Amino acid sequence: MKTVKLVLPFLFLLVLSSCNTKESKIITVNGEIPASEIGKTLHHEHLLVDFIGADSTGYHRWDKNEVVEKVLPYLLEIKKLGYKTLVECTPAYLGRDPELLKILSEKSGIQIITNTGYYSAVGAKFIPPHGFTENPGQIAKRWIAEAKNGIEGSGVFPGFIKIAVERKALEEINRKVVEAAAITHKETGLVIMSHTGLAVPAYQQLAILKEYGVQPSAFIWTHAHNEKNFNKHIEAAQLGSWIAFDNFKPERLERYVEFALLMKKEGLLNKVLFSHDAGWYKPGEPNGGTFRGFTDVEELLIPALEKNGLSQHDIYQLFTANPAEAFKIKIRLTHS
């Protein structure tokens, strides 16, 4: 009896501690890793984008070896600067190539994260035929299947949902992909990164997620820098949404710094994501065309943030802790 009394609390503690140590995961093209291993991260970049349209794109449009030769030096460059992870935000029908990403990850040592989802901006040019006829549940079923079984037999699994909506307000096809994303999130715990821009469609999407019982913390307001009114960013961040100023260029330095300082003052730096939205190999252009590299954040933005008073801890928050939290696999429900 005495032993039982001693053993029971011990077992309870054991169960409790195993719950606590059950680490969150992120999903890279080379498989699952603990979220704590994400390291310094560029959360929105592209290695290849094919703008020809859903009706004409395909793996025949590029030679993987040629792409590797062109793109690898840019990954090695950020590795040298201490980056560990790059999130590749090119969706299916726009040049997503899981096998290519796997090769690039293996050759560079950079962890790469890819996605499932559809891009419904630009007049739905990148939506495949079934995207017009199927309902949100049917579309979600395809994305969930990729999350559960991998992408097209490649053995590569998506680590987030990438969608895109029109810039000023949601159209019917946009609503459909947002609903499909909400359904997919509830099933998979993949975060929703939505190419958005202005505040109106951002809030429209948060409203749809709410209808589905999905928290704003499952949503990355992508290209939020296009919205001029910082109050809209503050409000969305207070709701829990991620705010991505993801197209950093040298000429935008002042505004990005101003935004970071404001968010720090508001206690919302834990909802901010920065990146370049740069790259990429362009199929159809000689040797893939011009490529914008991924070093401006490290060489210009971070020094400017530090100069303006952000601490080492703040920098860690922005480029390591926030991406780890955003991309960790977790179903975020308004009522659990």
Ligand SMILES: [Zn+2]
């Ligand atoms: Zn992008």
